Each structure stands twice: as C-alpha cells, then as structure tokens.
Amino acid sequence: MSLRADNRTLTYGEAVFEATRSEMARDPSVFVMGQGVDDARGMFGTTLGLHKEFGSERSFDVPLAEDAMTGVGIGAALMGMRPIQVHQRMDFVLLCMNQIVNMASKMSYMFSGAHKVPLVIRAIIGRSWGQGAQHSQAFHSYFMHIPGLRVVAPTTPHDAKGCLIQAIRDDNPVIMIEHRMLHNVKGVVPPESYEIAYGKARVLSPGKDITIVGISHMALECVRAKHLLEDAGIDAEVIDPVSLSPLDISTIAASVERTGRLLVVDTGWLSCGASSEILSETFERIGERRHFVAKRLGYLPTPCPTTKILENLYYPSPQSIAQATYRLVRGENATAWQPGKVDSAEVAEFRGPF
Amino acid sequence: MEERTNSPAARLYRSMYLIRRVEEEIIRLYPTDKIKSPVHLSIGQEAVSAAVCDHLEKSDVLFGTYRGHALYLAKGGDVPRMMAELYGKVDGCARGKAGSMHLVDPSVNMMGTSAVVATGISNAVGAALALKMQKSKAIVVCFFGEGATDEGAWHESMNFASLRKLPILFVCENNFYAIYSHVKDRLAGPGLQARSNAYGIPAELVEDHEPMKLHERAGAAVAAVRRGDGPRFLECMTYRWRDHVGPGEDRVHKYRPDEELNAKIEGDNLKIVGDLLSADQRKSIEAAEEKRVADAIAFAEASTFPEDQEVYDHVFAG
Numbered sequence: 001m002s003l004r005a006d007n008r009t010l011t012y013g014e015a016v017f018e019a020t021r022s023e024m025a026r027d028p029s030v031f032v033m034g035q036g037v038d039d040a041r042g043m044f045g046t047t048l049g050l051h052k053e054f055g056s057e058r059s060f061d062v063p064l065a066e067d068a069m070t071g072v073g074i075g076a077a078l079m080g081m082r083p084i085q086v087h088q089r090m091d092f093v094l095l096c097m098n099q100i101v102n103m104a105s106k107m108s109y110m111f112s113g114a115h116k117v118p119l120v121i122r123a124i125i126g127r128s129w130g131q132g133a134q135h136s137q138a139f140h141s142y143f144m145h146i147p148g149l150r151v152v153a154p155t156t157p158h159d160a161k162g163c164l165i166q167a168i169r170d171d172n173p174v175i176m177i178e179h180r181m182l183h184n185v186k187g188v189v190p191p192e193s194y195e196i197a198y199g200k201a202r203v204l205s206p207g208k209d210i211t212i213v214g215i216s217h218m219a220l221e222c223v224r225a226k227h228l229l230e231d232a233g234i235d236a237e238v239i240d241p242v243s244l245s246p247l248d249i250s251t252i253a254a255s256v257e258r259t260g261r262l263l264v265v266d267t268g269w270l271s272c273g274a275s276s277e278i279l280s281e282t283f284e285r286i287g288e289r290r291h292f293v294a295k296r297l298g299y300l301p302t303p304c305p306t307t308k309i310l311e312n313l314y315y316p317s318p319q320s321i322a323q324a325t326y327r328l329v330r331g332e333n334a335t336a337w338q339p340g341k342v343d344s345a346e347v348a349e350f351r352g353p354f
Numbered sequence: 355m356e357e358r359t360n361s362p363a364a365r366l367y368r369s370m371y372l373i374r375r376v377e378e379e380i381i382r383l384y385p386t387d388k389i390k391s392p393v394h395l396s397i398g399q400e401a402v403s404a405a406v407c408d409h410l411e412k413s414d415v416l417f418g419t420y421r422g423h424a425l426y427l428a429k430g431g432d433v434p435r436m437m438a439e440l441y442g443k444v445d446g447c448a449r450g451k452a453g454s455m456h457l458v459d460p461s462v463n464m465m466g467t468s469a470v471v472a473t474g475i476s477n478a479v480g481a482a483l484a485l486k487m488q489k490s491k492a493i494v495v496c497f498f499g500e501g502a503t504d505e506g507a508w509h510e511s512m513n514f515a516s517l518r519k520l521p522i523l524f525v526c527e528n529n530f531y532a533i534y535s536h537v538k539d540r541l542a543g544p545g546l547q548a549r550s551n552a553y554g555i556p557a558e559l560v561e562d563h564e565p566m567k568l569h570e571r572a573g574a575a576v577a578a579v580r581r582g583d584g585p586r587f588l589e590c591m592t593y594r595w596r597d598h599v600g601p602g603e604d605r606v607h608k609y610r611p612d613e614e615l616n617a618k619i620e621g622d623n624l625k626i627v628g629d630l631l632s633a634d635q636r637k638s639i640e641a642a643e644e645k646r647v648a649d650a651i652a653f654a655e656a657s658t659f660p661e662d663q664e665v666y667d668h669v670f671a672g
Contacts, residue, residue: 031487057487063517068476068510075480078465079415081487098507102470103477108671111458111466112449116671148669171671 008191013183015157016046016122019164020084022193024054027082030168031058033073034086034122043086044124044183066095070121074104074173077119082168088354090123090177091137104173105148116171120164125179125216125267127315128350132306135354138268138299140215143175144245144277150198151245153177153267155219157187159242162196169195177244179217179267180354181346199246203255207237210261210329212321213252214238215274218265221344224318225325228339232322234329244274252278253285256292261328265316266298273298295328297321318342362408362569363630364639369404370565370624372643373397373424376433379647380423380440381601388655389440391453396424398595401623402527403428405569406495406588409576413492415463415485417478420455421527421594422467425497431459433646434653443657450660451668463492471532472498472505475524479511482520482585493521493579500589501532503549504540512553512585519584523575524555526589533598534609550587557587563621566630593618 010018024030031054032047038061042048050059062069066087073083087093093100100121107115126135143151150172154163160178167174204219205226214222219240226236237255241247256262262282264275275296286292297316305311322339330337358365377395384393396403399421407428410416418425426436432447439446440454447458448466458466465481468474478496485492502508503526515522526546530537543549550557558575560568568590575586595618597604605612628636 063510063514065510065514067507068479068514071473071476071507071511072480072483072514075417075477075482076484076487077480078477079481079484079488081484098470098473099476102473103468107466109668110448110452110456111668112451113668113671114448114458114460115466118671150670 006191007188009186010157010189011184011186012157012160012178013045015161015189016164016178017048018189019161019168020047021050021053023165023168024050024058029080030082030084032084032086033060033062033069035062035064036088037061037086043088044180047086066092067099070096070099071103073119074099074117077117078107078115082118084120084122084168086122088124089135090125090139091134093121093123093139096121100143100149100173101146105146108172109148117173118171119173120167120176121173122176122178125177126354127179127181127217128311128347129352130306131304133303136304138177140175140177140244141268141273141277144274148172149245150174150243151177152198152243153216154196154242155182155216155240157185157189159196159202161189162194163242165193166195166197177216181217181350182220185220185346196242198243199248200243201248201251202240202242203251204238204240207235209235209259210237210263210325211252211255211259212236212238212325213262213264213278214240215244215265216267218267218316221316221318222265222321224342224344225321228318228322228342229325231340232326232337234325236325241278247278247281249278249281249285253282256282257286257290260290260292262292262294263321263325263328264296265321266296268298269301270296270298271301293328295324297324318344363566363627364635365408366401366404366565366569367624367627367631367636368639368643369408369428370400370627371640372433372646373400373404373427374624375643375647376427376650377423379651383651384601389454390442391440391455392599393440393454393601394421394599395594395596395601396421398618399527399529399592400424401565401568401627402525402590402592403497405565406525406572406576408569409573410495411492412462415465415481415492415494416497417465417474417481417494418467418497419471419474419499419502420467420469421499422457423454425467426457426459426464429459429464430462431457431464432461433650435459437650437654438657441654441657442659443654444660445653445657449664472502472507474498475502475508475511479515479520479522482515482522483518485521486518491580493523493576495523495525497525497527499532500526500528500530500537500546503546504532512550512555515585516554521579521582522585523579524550524585524587526587527592528589529592529594531594531598531610534607546589547587555585555587557589559589560591562591562593562618563623563626565623565627595619
C-alpha cells in the first residue's frame with residue numbers, strides 16, 4: 001500500500017462506498033441493486049444514502065429473489081448498463097449460481113463476443129458473534145473454477161476501492177469478495193480515482209524465511225502472525241493475492257523460490273479450495289527446479305458452529321498460523337515454541353448483528 | 355419481421371414457410387453428420403414466432419430458448435450465418451461456438467438463446483429494465499415454453515416485471531410437453547393465465563390453428579406494451595410435430611397418442627395461412643424463400659472451420 005503525503009485514512013466500508021459513489025457520479029450507466037441497499041443501514045454503510053443522491057432508479061431494493069435478480073442484472077448489463085449487485089451474505093449467492101455460471105460468465109464466449117456482461121457482484125463473508133453455519137461461508141473457490149469470471153478479494157481499504165473501481169469499469173462479470181471483519185478496518189485511501197489491476201498480488205510485508213499467502217481477512221491475521229514470529233527469530237513474507245482469478249502466481253512463486261517454504265492460509269475450506277490452487281500452481285511453476293515445503297490452513301472441515309467456544313476452533317488464528325509457520329521453518333522435531341497473544345480486534349469487538 | 359407492404363397473411367406465410375423449409379433441410383442434412391449438434395425443431399410451432407415478430411421493429415429486443423430456430427428466423431436473423439453456425443463454421447453467427455441452441459444476431463436484437471430452461475427470462479426482464487432506464491421506445495419480447503413456467507425463475511421474473519411496470523411481452527409457447535412430460539402432470543391450479551393475473555399481468559390465451567387471430571392478438575399485446583401499459587402475457591397453444599430433440603419423429607415412444615399428433619399435422623397452420631393467398635402469391639413467396647434456403651446451405655458448405663487458436667477467443671470481452 002502506497003503511503004501518500006495526505007495519509008487520509010478510511011475504513012474498508014468507507015472505501016467501498018467512496019468507489020461506488022464516485023463511479024455512479026462519473027458514469028450514469030452504473031447502478032446499485034440488492035436487498036436493503038437503500039435502507040437505514042445501507043449495507044453496512046457501503047451504499048448508505050446513494051438512493052437519495054442519485055435517485056431510487058439508481059440504487060434500489062429488490063424482492064427476495066436472488067436467482068431472477070441476478071438475471072435481471074445480467075439482462076441490464078447486456079443492454080449497456082453497469083449494475084452492482086450486493087449480497088449481505090455470500091451464503092445467499094448460492095441461489096444465484098445458475099445465472100452467474102450458465103449466463104454471465106459464458107455470454108462473451110458462447111456468442112463469440114457479440115455480448116458482454118459488465119456486472120459486479122459484491123459478496124460479503126460473515127464471521128463471529130453467532131453467524132453460524134449459513135451466514136459464514138466463503139465460496140470464492142467455486143467462482144475461481146469458472147472461466148469467464150473474475151474474482152477479487154481485497155484485504156486493505158486501499159485495494160477495496162481500487163478493485164471495485166476496476167470491476168465497475170470492466171466489461172466482464174466480476175465477483176468481489178468482502179469479508180465482514182474487514183469493513184471497519186482502517187487504512188490509507190487516496191481520495192482520487194484509481195484502479196487495481198487484476199492478477200497482481202501485493203507483498204504486505206517482506207521477509208526471507210517463509211512465504212505466507214493469506215486470503216482476504218486471513219491476510220490480516222497472517223501479518224499478526226508475522227509479528228508473533230519475530231519472537232522466534234523467524235522472518236516471514238506475507239503476500240495478499242488480492243485477485244484470485246486471475247491469480248498472480250509469479251509473485252508467489254518467486255517468493256517461494258527464495259524462501260523454500262510456503263504456507264497458504266485461506267478464508268475458507270481447504271478441499272478443492274483456493275489454497276489447493278495456489279499450492280499446485282506454485283509447484284507447477286517452480287517444482288522442477290526448487291524443492292520447497294508447504295502447508296495449508298483454513299476453516300475446519302466442518303460447518304461453522306455458532307457457539308463462540310467452538311467457533312474459536314474453526315478459524316485459523318494468528319497463534320495457529322504462527323505455530324504452523326514455526327513448524328514449517330524449524331521442522332517437526334524443533335524445540336516447542338508458544339507464540340504470544342495478540343488481539344484480532346475486528347473479531348473480538350464485533351457485535352453484528354450481521 | 356419485414357417491410358409491411360404485403361398483407362399480414364403474405365408476411366406470415368413467408369416467415370412460416372422459411373422456418374418450415376430451413377428445418378426440413380436440417381432434417382434432410384442431419385444424416386450426413388455435417389450438423390454435429392443437438393437440434394430442437396419448431397416444425398408445427400412456426401406460427402407463434404412469425405405472428406409475434408411481425409409486430410416488432412428491429413430495435414425491439416428478443417430473448418428465446420434452445421428451440422429457437424423459428425424465433426431467430428422470424429426476427430430477421432441472418433439465414434446463411436445461422437446455417438453456418440449449425441455446421442460449426444467460422445462464418446456462423448457465433449463463429450461455431452454456439453450451435454443450434456444459442457443462436458444470436460445482435461444486428462436485429464436477437465439476443466441469443468439459452469439451453470437451461472427459464473434461464474433467459476430474467477435476462478429479458480433486466481433488458482426491459484435497462485430500456486426503461488434509458489427511456490427507449492423499444493420493447494422486449496421473451497419467448498419460453500410452458501415447461502419454463504414450472505421454474506421459480508419465471509415466477510420471480512413475472513413479479514419483478516409487474517412491480518416495475520416494465521416494457522416486456524411474455525410469450526409462452528404451450529406445446530403441452532416438456533420432453534415427454536405432459537403439462538397436466540406438472541401444473542397445479544387454474545392455469546397460466548390465472549398465474550399471470552396473480553402477478554398483475556394481463557394475460558390472454560390463443561388456441562392453435564388460428565394463426566390470423568394469433569397475429570391480431572399479438573399485435574394488441576405488443577401495442578399495449580409499447581404504450582407503456584406494463585407487461586403482457588400471451589399463452590399460445592401450439593404443438594411440436596417432431597421429437598423434443600433431433601430431427602426424427604417420436605411416435606415409437608408412445609408418450610402422446612398418435613391421433614393427437616395426426617390431428618395437429620392435419621390442421622397445419624402453414625396451410626391455413628397459405629390458403630388465404632392465391633396460388634401465384636404462394637408460388638412467388640416459395641420461390642424466393644427456396645432460394646434463400648439453398649443459398650444459406652451453400653454458404654455454410656463453403657465456409658471453413660475456425661482456426662485452433664479461436665478456442666481461447668472471447669472468454670472475456672475486450
């Protein structure tokens with residue numbers, strides 16, 4: 001993240017709002033649709049009041065009909081509009097899968113360029129304070145599987161703004177993954193308009209001993225783990241892929257080539273997940289010439305339990321990430337090491353309700 | 355859709371004759387295996403596409419289904435490029451990537467057809483939303499079979515179209531069968547008009563074998579939508595003569611009575627419309643359309659297959 005002279009800070013949610021608002025002002029074909037986008041909460045503030053500023057034609061509530069509403073967005077996009085669809089929880093995006101997979105991501109190809117679908121779908125992953133099995137799921141790997149679809153999962157407010165602007169201006173369907181735990185996290189966000197290019201990972205913190213790739217909210221936890229690891233004399237490099245499809249394997253592989261170690265920490269399950277993809281692509285890229293050790297961390301292979309005491313076990317934490325890193329660097333037979341304590345304030349303080 | 359200097363019957367006959375002959379040629383060519391693609395023929399159902407599309411302008415936007423040859427042709431889609439598409443050739447309307455199930459011709463706003471039942475309906479509603487936002491005078495027409503009304507997507511789409519009073523005409527081609535499953539085994543309650551009315555969308559049913567009445571009622575529905583009255587629903591009773599998919603007959607499967615099919619073939623809409631014209635009129639239309647069909651096949655035959663590198667083209671736009 002580039003530090004600027006003015007050093008203005010915004011929350012992630014404010015950065016998403018600013019990107020949306022400035023694009024709506026710039027281009028009259030941009031509009032927002034989704035359940036509750038024009039209500040008093042305004043999608044956690046990310047769409048708050050846009051209907052007053054731009055009119056209810058350009059920011060409007062929709063029926064609880066995810067399937068058809070996705071199709072409506074696609075149809076409007078086919079006619080030259082640029083809809084932004086918002087889902088409070090990614091779990092509900094499962095109801096949109098037919099339209100996303102069979103239509104939005106195939107139209108350019110199926111009709112050999114006769115059509116384009118400039119559609120943005122914002123999908124928010126929930127966590128903590130009792131979200132439970134159906135308000136916490138992360139399906140980014142489902143979308144990474146589909147040709148014709150771009151998937152971005154920015155971690156910083158800076159990248160959230162730039163990714164969303166890029167997505168809105170793109171002539172293709174884009175899924176933007178937002179983690180609810182990130183919405184109140186602050187960071188430097190330049191006031192002017194800028195785009196974050198697809199397929200460019202961001203080295204959040206350089207290091208020489210191990211490459212840690214953290215996806216979405218987990219990138220933040222990985223940076224915390226890095227600080228814990230300093231106590232054990234381990235210097236970890238933390239990489240945020242930012243863009244999941246396309247993936248910037250070059251940056252990740254170049255780092256692993258230097259460190260010889262790779263830990264991928266996903267905001268999601270491991271099986272057939274983004275972590276599997278990152279690991280296998282890295283191996284294909286450098287495996288013949290560089291031996292490296294690797295491990296993946298992610299959600300436990302269970303649905304998400306609601307009660308806090310079990311939920312704590314379900315997610316990787318800075319401690320578990322640091323511990324896994326320590327073993328990977330020092331080997332299984334190394335002297336035991338206990339990482340210190342660190343607060344993940346955005347998780348600890350979250351009271352939702354959503 | 356053509357210059358409206360001829361009588362409605364002459365226009366309908368021309369359109370229906372073209373559809374019938376294109377599909378008869380597909381049946382003739384199919385055993386050669388030059389058309390390596392499933393085909394869902396409209397023979398028997400030509401009147402619906404022809405009657406509705408006769409009222410449309412080029413700027414009006416059309417969404418349809420995998421049983422879409424009739425619609426594509428009735429909207430004025432390019433015939434040689436359709437045939438080349440069926441052949442999988444590079445001069446096809448989608449350079450061979452679409453085949454029979456996804457015909458598209460943006461030059462006449464034929465938006466492309468979908469093979470997943472009911473999936474294009476909400477796209478049509480979204481296009482209507484865009485036209486309204488853009489203050490366009492054009493309307494959207496959305497074709498689907500009665501099978502699509504089983505899907506939740508149809509209900510969600512009807513509701514939203516009515517809620518936003520969108521410029522869209524829903525045309526249901528009710529041919530009784532979803533593959534071999536009869537509508538009476540799938541539909542509860544008093545029928546599709548009642549369902550449409552429940553969403554606040556005025557509905558009308560037109561029986562089969564009344565092509566000129568269908569033409570007149572379609573005209574009224576299109577006019578209402580164009581006036582800004584909001585969505586309309588037209589249930590067109592019709593009948594597919596051939597198998598659900600493929601060029602053949604399907605009597606062997608015994609899912610529908612022979613007498614039912616025989617009566618439909620007996621009451622051929624193409625003949626009904628043709629009988630309204632003089633023999634000379636018919637002959638002149640037929641000669642012109644025969645030439646178009648022959649030229650289209652020759653065009654497809656002469657076209658080449660796409661180069662290997664095209665497999666990667668257009669995954670993304672731009």
